[in-house]
Structures are given as structure tokens and as C-alpha cells.
Amino acid sequence: MSQTLAPTPEPGAPQHDPDELEGRAADARSRRGAWIALPPAAYLVLLFALPLVIVLVYSFATRGTTGQTILSDWNLLSYRRLFDPLVREIALRSVGYALVTTGISLVLSYPFAYYIATRSPRVRNVLLVLVMVPFWSNFLVRTYAWRVLLSSSGPVSQLTELLGMGQTRLLFTTTAVVLGLVYGYMPFMILPLYAAIERIDLGLVEAARDLYASGTRAFWRVTWPLSRPGVIAGSILVFIPSLGAYVTPEILGGSKTTMLGSYIVRQFLSARDWPFGSALSFVVMALMLAATLIYFRTGGRTL
Amino acid sequence: MTGPGSTVEPRGAARRLLAANAWLVYAFFYAPILVLIALSFNENRLVGVWRGFTFDWYGQMLSNGAVLRAIRNSLIVAAMSTVLATVLGTAAALSLERFRFRGRQAFDALLYLPVIVPDVTMAVMLLLFFVRAADAMFVVSGAQVRLGLTTITLSHVAFNISFVAIVVRARLAGMDPTLEEAAADLYASRWQAFRRVTLPQMAPGVLGGALLALTLSLDDVVITSFVSGPGSTTLPVYVFGLVRRGVTPLINAVSTAMLVASMVLVLASVLLQRRRELS
Amino acid sequence: MTDAAAVRLAGVSKRFDDVTAVDSVDLSIHDGEFFSLLGPSGCGKTTTLRMVAGLEFPTAGQVSIFGESMGLRPPNKRPVNTVFQSYALFPHMTVRDNVAFGLQMQRLDRDEIRDRVAQALALVQLTGREKRRPNQLSGGQQQRVALARALVNQPKVLLLDEPLGALDLKLRQAMQLELKDLQSRVGITFVYVTHDQEEALTMSDRIGVMDAGRLLQVGTPEEIYERPTSPMVAQFIGDTNLLTATVKGDGQIELAGGQIVAADIAATPGTETVLTLRPEHLQIVAPDDPISDGHNALDGTVTRRVYLGNAVSYDIVAGDVTLRVRARNAPGRRQYDVDEPVQVHWARDAAIAVQR
Numbered sequence: 001m002s003q004t005l006a007p008t009p010e011p012g013a014p015q016h017d018p019d020e021l022e023g024r025a026a027d028a029r030s031r032r033g034a035w036i037a038l039p040p041a042a043y044l045v046l047l048f049a050l051p052l053v054i055v056l057v058y059s060f061a062t063r064g065t066t067g068q069t070i071l072s073d074w075n076l077l078s079y080r081r082l083f084d085p086l087v088r089e090i091a092l093r094s095v096g097y098a099l100v101t102t103g104i105s106l107v108l109s110y111p112f113a114y115y116i117a118t119r120s121p122r123v124r125n126v127l128l129v130l131v132m133v134p135f136w137s138n139f140l141v142r143t144y145a146w147r148v149l150l151s152s153s154g155p156v157s158q159l160t161e162l163l164g165m166g167q168t169r170l171l172f173t174t175t176a177v178v179l180g181l182v183y184g185y186m187p188f189m190i191l192p193l194y195a196a197i198e199r200i201d202l203g204l205v206e207a208a209r210d211l212y213a214s215g216t217r218a219f220w221r222v223t224w225p226l227s228r229p230g231v232i233a234g235s236i237l238v239f240i241p242s243l244g245a246y247v248t249p250e251i252l253g254g255s256k257t258t259m260l261g262s263y264i265v266r267q268f269l270s271a272r273d274w275p276f277g278s279a280l281s282f283v284v285m286a287l288m289l290a291a292t293l294i295y296f297r298t299g300g301r302t303l
Numbered sequence: 304m305t306g307p308g309s310t311v312e313p314r315g316a317a318r319r320l321l322a323a324n325a326w327l328v329y330a331f332f333y334a335p336i337l338v339l340i341a342l343s344f345n346e347n348r349l350v351g352v353w354r355g356f357t358f359d360w361y362g363q364m365l366s367n368g369a370v371l372r373a374i375r376n377s378l379i380v381a382a383m384s385t386v387l388a389t390v391l392g393t394a395a396a397l398s399l400e401r402f403r404f405r406g407r408q409a410f411d412a413l414l415y416l417p418v419i420v421p422d423v424t425m426a427v428m429l430l431l432f433f434v435r436a437a438d439a440m441f442v443v444s445g446a447q448v449r450l451g452l453t454t455i456t457l458s459h460v461a462f463n464i465s466f467v468a469i470v471v472r473a474r475l476a477g478m479d480p481t482l483e484e485a486a487a488d489l490y491a492s493r494w495q496a497f498r499r500v501t502l503p504q505m506a507p508g509v510l511g512g513a514l515l516a517l518t519l520s521l522d523d524v525v526i527t528s529f530v531s532g533p534g535s536t537t538l539p540v541y542v543f544g545l546v547r548r549g550v551t552p553l554i555n556a557v558s559t560a561m562l563v564a565s566m567v568l569v570l571a572s573v574l575l576q577r578r579r580e581l582s
Numbered sequence: 583m584t585d586a587a588a589v590r591l592a593g594v595s596k597r598f599d600d601v602t603a604v605d606s607v608d609l610s611i612h613d614g615e616f617f618s619l620l621g622p623s624g625c626g627k628t629t630t631l632r633m634v635a636g637l638e639f640p641t642a643g644q645v646s647i648f649g650e651s652m653g654l655r656p657p658n659k660r661p662v663n664t665v666f667q668s669y670a671l672f673p674h675m676t677v678r679d680n681v682a683f684g685l686q687m688q689r690l691d692r693d694e695i696r697d698r699v700a701q702a703l704a705l706v707q708l709t710g711r712e713k714r715r716p717n718q719l720s721g722g723q724q725q726r727v728a729l730a731r732a733l734v735n736q737p738k739v740l741l742l743d744e745p746l747g748a749l750d751l752k753l754r755q756a757m758q759l760e761l762k763d764l765q766s767r768v769g770i771t772f773v774y775v776t777h778d779q780e781e782a783l784t785m786s787d788r789i790g791v792m793d794a795g796r797l798l799q800v801g802t803p804e805e806i807y808e809r810p811t812s813p814m815v816a817q818f819i820g821d822t823n824l825l826t827a828t829v830k831g832d833g834q835i836e837l838a839g840g841q842i843v844a845a846d847i848a849a850t851p852g853t854e855t856v857l858t859l860r861p862e863h864l865q866i867v868a869p870d871d872p873i874s875d876g877h878n879a880l881d882g883t884v885t886r887r888v889y890l891g892n893a894v895s896y897d898i899v900a901g902d903v904t905l906r907v908r909a910r911n912a913p914g915r916r917q918y919d920v921d922e923p924v925q926v927h928w929a930r931d932a933a934i935a936v937q938r
Contacts, residue, residue: 022639025654033402040395040464041410047461048417051428058431108328115325127325129573134332136569139522140539141558144546145335148342151550153351155338183331215313244421246525251546261423261525268427268529278431281424292419484637485670487657489684489735499683503674 059279067272078279087263087280094260097174098242101181105189105238106231108182113193113230114223128194135187143251146180147171150252172254180248185241189234196230197223236295240288260284336562343555350550360556370557372534373541380452380527380537381520384459389513391460392467393505399468400475417465426529429458433530450532458530459520466519467512474508507576514572518565586649588613588739588771589634594643595795596629603629605795606643611739611773611788613648616765618774618782621792622818627775628667630792631741634773636660648738658687663732664741668748669724671716677703677727678712684735702734705764722753729764739771746781758784779819783807791815813936816858823859823905824936828852833930839901843878844930856937861908863932866896866918867925879927880905884918898926 060074081087116127134142149156150171160168170176200223208218246261253259260280267277313321343361347354364370395414399407417425437448482504486496524539531540538561545554587610596604604626611617619627632638633645636657645652647661663684671680681702685695703709706726716724725745732740746754746761762785765772776782782789783803790800791814799806799815810816813824827835831851833844849855873879882900894917896907905926909915918924 022641025639029402030404033398033404034406036394036402037398037404037407037410040391040398040468041406041413043391043460044413044417044464047429047432047457049413051432054431054435055424055428108324108331111321111324112328115321130329131332132573133566133569134336136518137336137565138539138558138561140524140543140546141339141562141565142336144542144550144554144558145339147546148339148350148550148555149335151351153349154550155351158351183335186328215317240419241421244423246423247543250543261421264423264427265525268430274431277427281427285420285424288419288421479668479670481666481668481670482672484657485664485666485672486683486687488635488637488662488664489731490658490687491683492658492687495687500672 055278055282058275059282061275061278063273063275069274078276079283081276082279082283090258090260090263093257094243094245097178097181097245097257097259098239100178101185101242102189102235102238104178104182105186106235109186109189109193109234110227110231113190113197117194117197124198131187131190139184140247140251143180143184143248146176146183147251150176150179171252172257174253174257176252177249177257177259180252181242181245184245184248185238188237188241192233192237193227193230196227196233200226233295236291240291244284244288339555340559340562343552343559345552345555348552350552350555360552361560363553364556364560367553369536369541370538373536373538376452376455376535377521377538380455380459381517384456384463384520385513385516387456387460388463388467388516389509392464392512392516393471393509395464395468396471396475396508397501400472401480414465414468417462418469422523422525425458425462426526429454429461429526430529450530451535454530454532455527455535455537458526459516459523462523462526463516463519466515467509470512470515471505471508474505474511478504510575511572514568518568521561521565586646587611588615588648589773590644590646590649591630591634592644592646594630594633594640594645596626596633596638597641602795604633604640607792607795607797609790609797609800611771614769614771615787616762616772616774616785618776618786618789619792620776620779620782620789620818623777625792626795627777627792628743631664631743631773631775634739635662635664635741637664661738662741663735663737664743665725665728665732665745667743667745669716669728669745671724671727671731673716675715676712677708677714677716677719680716680727681731681734684731688735698734702730705733705768706730721749722757725749725757729761733764733768733770737770739773742772742774744776745774746776746778754781761785783819791818793818809934810858810936813856813858816934816936821861821906821908823861823864825857825859825903825933827855827857829855837901837903839903841880841901841903843880843933844876845878845933845935846931847935849935855935857933858936859905859928859933861895861906862893862910864905864907864926864928866898866907866909867927868916869923869925871925873925873927874929876930877927878930878933879925882924882926884920884922884924887918887920896924898924900926 057071058069059078060076062070062073062075062077064070082091116124116131119127148154150168151157152167152169152171156170157167160166170179204222204226205218208222209215213221244261245259246265249257249259249262253262264277264280264284267273267280271277342350342353344356344358345353346357346359395410398404399411399414420428433448433450433454440446440448478501482500483496486500487493491499522539523537524543527537528540528543531537536544538557542554542557542561545551589609589611591607591609594604594607595602607626607630619630621627629638633640634647636652636655636659639654652660672683675683678699681699682695685698690698699712700709703712706729708723708726708730711719711723716727719727725748728745742761746757749757758781761772765785774782774785783806786803788800788802789806791798791806793814799811801809806815807819810819816822817824825837827837827845829835829847829849829851830842833846834842835845835847835855835857836842845857847855867873869881880900880903882898882903882905884896885899885904886897888895890908891911893911894909896909896918898905898907907926909917
């Protein structure tokens with residue numbers, strides 16, 4: 001037998017209550033974490049959570065005759081107005097625009113992301129930076145650029161006239177708004193798609209080819225299903241901001257292309273119906289939260 | 304790795320289509336920007352028709368008091384809100400990524416919400432909050448709170464904390480936690496370990512977060528226009544007001560200047576990252 | 583106790599939520615020895631090491647270093663240093679700054695830091711690489727930096743957490759000898775965590791074998807290998823045959839297949855026991871060959887033959903007993919084929935009871 005040395009406690013050594021020992025260390029650490037979290041948490045409670053509650057309260061209030069808000073009389077009038085034909089039309093239009101924008105972005109972005117992901121690493125980095133640069137540039141200015149392009153005397157119109165197709169009048173139409181939305185939010189589609197495709201082990205495609213799949217079949221049976229998380233992430237990341245868009249329809253759209261964002265702003269800045277505007281904002285936010293929850297449920301991680 | 308000629312590279316028509324689509328997308332991304340830049344040097348008042356090269360519109364921009372005031376306001380708000388949001392967002396990231404504490408999950412959720420909430424809702428929330436806060440302040444102390452640069456800055460911080468926190472957290476998550484243990488093992492106190500090991504390691508994340516906050520602050524139209532008062536118009540809000548009335552060469556010039564500024568910011572951050580990766 | 587142990591664990595346990603990682607471990611490590619904690623991954627050896635370093639605190643029990651109880655003392659206040667499994671070199675610092683870090687934290691003066699860093703780098707043969715960054719070094723060099731960074735502080739105990747795990751076989755073998763050599767030169771107590779039994783046997787003065795949070799056996803490499811006290815230790819250190827048997831008395835035991843063989847086991851007749859029999863202690867001969875005096879022999883059939891270069895491994899079935907035999911390869915030595923009838927024999931003291 002080998003010798004395991006004395007397990008007897010050393011005389012004179014202080015005897016701690018061991019459970020308390022470990023607990024004390026964990027407690028101290030936890031307290032430190034809470035102190036670090038306190039300033040940002042307090043800020044967000046004051047300037048985010050509290051305002052959210054205020055909006056909720058306002059959505060149950062009543063609009064006075066002069067546009068002031070009467071908080072004392074709680075009711076559901078504002079929510080009932082959500083079913084007005086006009087509101088329904090605007091809501092359906094917004095959802096429609098957002099869906100079309102998402103669809104076009106997906107169709108353009110998938111092959112684009114695939115192309116980038118299959119370049120050599122050096123080329124890939126350059127191509128990605130070329131996507132990022134316009135993406136990070138000022139959104140308002142990028143949207144304005146389309147207004148310049150599409151204006152009746154602008155370059156697009158001149159081009160079509162030169163080609164004998166006559167002047168184009170795209171500005172203030174649905175086409176212009178959707179174009180602007182695709183332009184603005186497509187990078188949100190490209191980046192998660194790229195990340196998903198790039199992560200796929202290309203050995204899997206080779207294995208499919210080895211197992212008698214044609215290139216096309218290998219794509220549909222291997223690459224596409226494996227890139228689906230990217231498709232879902234990208235679609236939700238495009239759908240959400242498109243649905244709540246304000247700047248794009250304001251600059252490129254007209255009275256027939258009003259979207260929810262503009263309609264909400266109008267309640268505050270011109271119609272002065274704050275309760276109704278609050279109810280609208282709250283519902284739009286709830287819709288987006290739901291979409292985001294679906295996103296996380298389906299295993300999305302990158303925001 | 305992969306490359307032309309491997310099994311994953313489509314051949315023939317599919318291959319040409321992929322390449323064509325890529326070039327089309329790049330053209331789609333860059334054409335409007337390039338046209339806008341070109342037209343900002345157009346002598347013609349009628350924006351679409353090229354007549355000759357001129358710097359006049361930039362001259363006008365620099366002598367336009369309203370534009371200069373808006374630029375000044377934008378810079379003040381961007382600088383202040385970026386500093387505040389970076390400090391608070393970094394603290395949030397550190398606490399969530401390195402500690403366990405009561406209420407941690409609730410804080411995590413609260414931190415993600417401002418990213419999801421649409422601009423318009425956020426704008427409404429902050430407007431109502433400041434209106435109520437002003438009322439309360441008046442009742443309590445008789446002080447008049449007005450919408451202005453302070454309320455804009457506070458609002459920008461409110462949505463930027465989350466973005467900074469996300470970027471810094473990603474960096475912290477990729478960082479080997481045994482580095483901090485090694486520092487402690489080598490006699491560093493908690494503060495020394497943070498100063499000498501954690502902070503330098505997460506610095507690129509903090510810088511990235513700050514750049515994102517700066518960009519978002521300089522980009523914001525909707526929230527700012529809700530919480531700004533007379534005299535506190537920022538550049539995007541000012542330009543937005545002009546744009547809605549139509550296209551003018553002056554807006555082209557101002558827009559180009561904004562575009563160039565934001566591109567310089569992006570390129571600077573890309574280069575910075577590249578340098579760090581190389582070293 | 584005047585000659586206090588370098589490290590003493592008294593009844594140390596560590597629970598994470600509902601998992602017990604370390605289960606009431608009692609252990610004393612002598613001053614100046616090279617001690618290895620050996621066990622499969624997840625056995626609690628790394629957690630034990632981290633509790634000595636102060637990176638974890640025990641749920642129960644006490645850690646003391648040179649007679650001093652450590653309690654909640656943080657790692658930076660303990661006279662020990664660690665070589666981490668991943669090395670944990672600071673990527674933003676040069677080799678020199680990494681090695682100087684601990685001395686700077688202790689606020690030594692600049693001249694002394696410079697001299698000691700130079701000495702430490704010379705000790706691990708990295709002189710001339712001071713200005714490199716960790717990512718510009720090979721795995722072996724990174725390992726040496728980690729070693730120098732810990733040793734430069736002249737700790738009373740050096741803790742090493744699988745420091746050679748990331749290196750390839752050749753380099754690992756070279757580093758094993760170098761580490762052992764280094765330890766005898768600096769005279770510091772080394773506590774070395776590994777899952778590699780060969781590594782532990784090569785370097786250690788003593789080994790502690792752990793499994794599922796428990797310390798199973800402590801002893802010199804010879805003791806651990808030659809006289810394991812449990813089936814787990816016998817199985818984990820080297821290859822072995824474990825045989826269940828019943829004690830018959832008079833130095834006789836009965837194997838599971840009913841065969842009666844001789845063994846040096848002092849136990850009351852009727853006791854169930856488990857024997858360990860090392861494959862290299864078994865010999866294989868043709869059925870009619872004579873058996874040496876005092877050897878046990880079983881008749882069996884070869885069911886598998888694996889050629890290993892320096893040896894041939896046979897699986898032999900003898901009734902209900904399967905035995906693995908490792909026969910050294912030498913010129914002219916007879917080899918046996920699958921399905922060939924053979925005899926297996928062994929000296930009676932080769933079988934060790936590991937459970938009684």
C-alpha cells in the first residue's frame with residue numbers, strides 16, 4: 001500500500017464554516033457585478049422602460065377638443081380606431097411593402113452572399129468591406145440620392161428618354177418606396193446570409209457530389225437547408241425596419257404610399273392625437289417584438 | 304480552401320450568372336452615391352442636367368448660418384452621447400459577460416429591447432417622457448425644462464447603450480477568460496488585472512462600439528426631430544426638412560459632405576481593425 | 583507539525599450546482615517533490631489544482647500551503663503560480679512583458695525585474711525572443727514562455743495544468759524530460775495535472791490517481807503501477823487483465839471459468855476478489871511446452887493477434903476467461919496464429935488483488 005498522508009486537520013489552523021466560505025466569495029462577486037450593471041440599468045429604466053409605460057398610459061387616454069391629452073378618462077377608443085378602414089389600409093400596405101422588400105432582398109442577396117463566400121479569403125474581405133461602406137454611410141443621404149436619381153428631370157428619366165421610352169415618373173410611387181427600402185436594408189440580409197453560407201463545411205458539398213448528387217441537387221439538398229438560419233435571420237432583420245420605416249416613404253413616397261411610421265408621426269406632429277399615436281406605436285412595437293421572438297425561437301443569434 | 308475550380312464553384316451559365324448578379328448588386332449600391340457626388344459639383348441649378356463643374360454649392364454651404372449651426376449641434380450631440388453611451392454600454396457588457404447577479408436576465412432583456420423597438424416608437428416614448436418630466440420638474444422646482452440639445456443627447460444615449468453593449472460583449476465573449484485568471488495568478492489585483500489585461504483586450508470592441516454609436520447618432524432623424532426644440536436642429540433633421548420640399552444643389556453638397564464624413568469613419572475603423580489583426 | 587507539507591488538502595470538496603467535481607480529498611504534497619494528479623478528463627483534477635491556485639474556493643474543507651491556511655485568499659495573494667493549459671499568454675504583450683508581468687505587479691524595482699526576466703528566459707532557452715508576441719511563437723515556445731512567466735516569480739509551488747497537452751508527441755516527450763530536469767534544478771514543488779499516464783510515470787516522484795472527484799491512490803510510479811489498490815487504478819495506468827475470482831484458501835483461488843490457480847492472497851476463503859494481471863507479465867507457449875516452476879498455466883485459443891512492432895498482442899480465450907498477452911518481439915521468437923491452441927502462464931506473484 002502506498003502512503004496517503006495524514007488527513008487530520010492541522011492543529012491551530014482556524015476552522016471556517018466551509019459552506020459559508022465559498023458562498024461569501026460568490027456573494028462578493030455577484031455584488032460587484034450588480035454595481036457595474038447599476039448605471040446602465042438605471043439609465044435604461046429611466047429613459048426606456050419608464051417612457052414605455054408612459055406610452056402605454058397615453059394609449060388609454062382621450063384627446064381633448066384642442067388636441068390636448070386628457071389622462072383622467074381611461075378608455076379603449078384609440079385601440080378601437082385601429083380597425084378603421086384607413087388604418088387597416090395603411091397597416092396592410094406597410095406589411096405588404098415590408099414583405100415585398102424582404103422577398104426582393106432575399107432573391108438578390110442569396111446569390112450575392114454565395115458569390116462572396118466562395119471567393120478566396122483575400123478577395124472575400126475586400127468584397128465585404130465594399131458592402132459595409134455604403135451600409136454604414138448616412139441613411140438619409142443614401143435615400144436622398146434615390147430622390148435625385150428618380151426625379152422627373154433626373155438621370156433615370158433622362159436615360160429612359162434617351163432610349164426612346166419616354167420620361168419615367170417613378171418618384172412618389174410604390175416602386176420608388178420599395179426600391180428605397182431594398183436599398184436601405186438589403187445589407188441586413190447579405191451579412192447573416194454570408195455568415196451562414198461561409199460557415200457551411202464545404203466538405204459536405206463534396207460528400208454530396210461524391211454520393212452522386214449533381215451540382216444543383218447538392219445545392220438544394222445540402223447548401224440551402226444548412227444556410228436556412230441565415231435566410232430566416234436576414235428576412236427578419238429586413239422585415240422589421242421596413243415595417244417601421246419612416247424616412248424612406250417620406251422622401252420617396254407620396255400620399256398614396258403612406259406607411260405606419262409616417263402615420264404615427266402625423267398623429268404627434270400635425271393631428272395632435274397623442275392617445276391614438278401612442279396606441280399605434282405600441283401595437284407596431286408589439287408586432288416587431290413578436291417577429292423578433294420568432295427569430296430567436298428559430299435559433300437566431302446574430303443581431 | 305475553396306476557390307475557382309472546386310466542387311462548390313458552379314460551372315458554366317450558373318457561374319456567369321452569379322458573377323453578373325454580384326456586379327449588379329455593387330452597381331445598385333454605388334451608382335446612386337456616385338451620381339449624387341457628381342451632381343454636387345454641377346453648375347446647373349436644375350439638378351438633373353449637367354452644365355459645368357463648380358465648387359459654388361460647397362461655398363454656399365459654408366456660408367449658410369443654418370447649416371453651420373446644424374453641423375455644430377450634430378457634432379456636440381454626437382460627441383457627448385457617444386462618450387456617455389460608450390461608458391454605460393461597456394459597463395453593461397462587462398457586467399453581463401463576466402458576472403452573475405440577481406436581475407441579470409431582466410437586465411439582459413432590457414438591454415436588447417431598444418435595438419428592436421422601431422425608431423418611431425422610440426421617438427414617441429421619449430417625447431412623452433420629456434413632456435411629463437418637464438411637467439414634473441416644473442411642479443417640483445419651478446424649473447422650466449425645454450426640449451433641446453440635452454434632451455437629444457439623452458435620447459441618443461438611450462438607444463446607443465444597447466448597440467455599444469452588443470459590440471463590446473461580442474469582443475468579451477471571444478476573449479479567453481483564463482487571461483484574467485493568469486493575471487490574478489501573477490499577483491495582479493482586480494483593478495490591475497482589469498487595467499493591464501481586460502481593458503487592452505476589449506479595447507477594439509469598445510472602439511468599434513463607439514464608432515457605431517457615433518454613426519447612429521449622426522444618422523438619426525426621427526427620434527431627434529421629436530425631442531429637439533427651436534434652435535437645436537441637427538444636420539440630418541435640417542436636411543430632412545429641406546429634402547421633403549425638393550431637390551436642390553445645396554442639399555447635394557451638404558449630403559455629399561455627410562457621405563464623405565461617414566465613409567471616412569467607416570474606412571478608418573476598417574483600417575484600424577486590419578492593423579490590429581496584422582500586429 | 584514542523585515539516586509542514588508544501589500543499590495540504592484536508593477534506594476538500596467542490597460542488598458546482600448539483601455536480602460534485604471534487605469529493606472530500608485528503609492529500610499532502612511534500613516540499614520539493616514532483617507530484618502529478620492523474621485521471622481521465624472530468625475527474626476533478628483541474629478543479630483541485632484551481633483550488634490550490636485560488637481560482638476556485640472549496641465548498642468544504644481546507645487548502646493550506648506550507649502550513650498556512652488559504653481560506654478565501656485570492657490568487658494574487660498566494661505564493662503559487664500556474665502554467666495554464668491554454669498557456670493564457672497575454673496576446674497584447676511581448677514575451678518580455680508577459681514574463682515581467684508578475685514581478686511588475688509585485689512592484690519590484692526595474693533593474694531586478696530586468697535581471698530576473700533575462701534569467702528566466704535563459705532558463706527556458708528563449709533568450710533573443712524577448713520582443714516577439716505570443717502569436718509569433720511556435721506552440722513549444724509559447725509553452726516555455728508560460729513556464730518562464732510562472733517560474734520568474736520563484737513561487738513556493740508551481741501548478742501545471744496539462745501544460746504539454748497541445749504539443750505533438752515528439753515535442754511532448756522532449757519537454758517531459760526537460761521539465762523534470764528543470765524541476766530538479768530549481769528545486770520548487772511541482773503539482774502537475776495530466777490525463778496522460780505515461781507522462782505521469784515519466785516525470786513524477788509521486789502520483790495521485792483521481793476518478794469521479796475522488797482520490798483513489800497516492801504513491802510512487804512503481805507503487806501505482808505494480809501494486810494498484812483498485813480496479814480503476816489498475817485499468818487506468820497501463821493495459822491490464824481484470825479477473826474476478828473466489829478465494830479458496832491455501833494460496834488457491836478459483837477463476838470465473840472454474841480454473842483453480844495459485845495466488846498470494848491473504849483473505850478468508852469464499853471472498854470474492856478482483857485480480858489484475860498485466861499483459862506483459864503473461865507468457866504464451868505451445869500446448870505441450872513445459873511450464874516454469876511456481877507458474878500458473880491455462881489452456882486457451884488465440885482469438886486475435888495484433889502486431890505492434892516491438893511486441894505482439896494476443897487475445898486468448900481460456901474457458902470463460904479472456905486474457906490479453908503482450909509478447910515481446912525478438913528474432914526467432916515463435917509467433918502464434920488466430921485459432922491456434924496455446925498455453926498462457928504467469929508467476930503466482932504477478933497477480934495482484936485490487937479489491938477485497
